[in-house]
Amino acid sequence: MDITTITSFRPARSRSDLRLNEGEVFIAGGTWLMSEPLPGTTGFVDLTTLDWPEIELTDDGLRVGATCTIARFLAWSEGRAADLPPVPAEWAAAHLVADAAHALLASFKIWNTATVGGNVCRSFAAGAMISLGAALDATAVIWTPDGGERRMPVAEVPTGNGTNVLAPGEVLRALEFPASALRSTVRLRKIALAELGRSGAVVTGRVDEDGASVFTLTAATAAPTVLRFAALPDAATLAASVGSVSGYYTDPLGSADWRRGVSIEFAERIRAELEEAV
Template identity: 35%
Template sequence: MDLNTVVEIRDARHPAPWRPGDGWLGGGTYLFSEPQPHLRRLVDLSRMGWTPVQRHPDGSLEIAATCTIAELSGFAKALVAEAAPLFEQCCRAFLASFKIWNMATVGGNLGNGLPAGPMISLTAGLDGECLLIAQTGARRRVRVVDFITGAGRKVLTEGELIRSVTLPARALTCRTAFRQASLYGLGRSGVLIIGTLDPLDGSLAITITASTVRPFRLWFPLPPTSEALRSAIEAAVADDEWFDDIHGLPEWRRHMTFRYAEEIRRELGEAAR
């Protein structure tokens, strides 16, 4: 779609004062999918030259905001880590064409803050942390589960940039379980639940996304009972935090969340034993 309100595209390599009507341009797959009447100028990040994915000496994994889904998928295929299968599962949750895979970025998916964003699911499920850079150059780090505050709502301030997401080394050693549901065979995720079992201390984390307006990550020192898991979800997610749109009613999303969380509890609980 043509954005007929945009009158200028600026190269992000050449800093300039942020002004009203500015917006970051990554892959543009969402940006160009619908009218953006509030935008007047796009700041293009595509030439920043950031390494898409890199493994740090401490074992953590840093994913640049400009990393495309295709690049992340390709990297994960060669990743030697217990959690490696989760990357491809979340990439496939896009249910998108190769054209989208080659343009859509991890940072763009996070920046949209939509409940069905599978990069939100992946990075929240592996306890990721966003690196944010303000227009002043000030940097801060925010956990992904805290970065998204509601459907389409984030903690970003005016002109603030998502630079990267870092996944801790310990999370990559976890055994994972993945469940996803959609009302349609090739539809947007209505529910996406991720479980991680820590081999070091036997703790279990259940991350709820797509069915709720924001991600929820529930941590248990040991795999809980079915009743304890259900009670934890009920206590964490308020009635008005179950997402409601054309892709699924809140009642269905809630039901499937409990069902999949229990399946994951059993799957990873048996692995722990």
């Protein structure tokens, strides 16, 4: 779409370039920003020119730059990016990147442009990278306008369907995934009312090396829901926990009751798979 209100475009080269003038917004892939009118927006500040590393392996796990495209993240996870560090063999949960990416309603053209950080910052309930980050206890690294930095769980960034905690001028710098979660056994299930429709419910479950388990609900609830257990719960306990969650909502993509029902069903299927796997 032609955004007729835009009169300026600035490439950011350093943090000092991230001070927004009135009417400016940040842009990276721009797949949402360029899809509809933006009244009141008069300028774009390009984050991709900061040249943040796409994938970094650290002592603590994995760091993904917010401007890394979903296509590049997927290629790395599948061993198809020769110029990026290889996936450590013990990171059994790396396959979840592909599972989450395929839960995103988007063509390959969108994958090659949309960024990991943009998907999180748009904060739609069905955001695929939100599902991934919440499932693997990722941390959002956020740059603040005063030159500082703050961190919080990716699961806590969205506050509703399309809303989040980011203050004006804040920038999502990276997502950090702990190695312990990447070594876990994990499963994902998703469903949409239409064959090629946006996900109406995405449920993930994982079992860590210490036996603790984590189940997450996204798309079905307006904001991510994370359920933690000291061990893999029995069927009744899990069903009661998933069923009692608040935040199931109704929209053209599914009713609240339907989202609740399929979430309970998928959580149990995942629980059974994890029970066999571990």
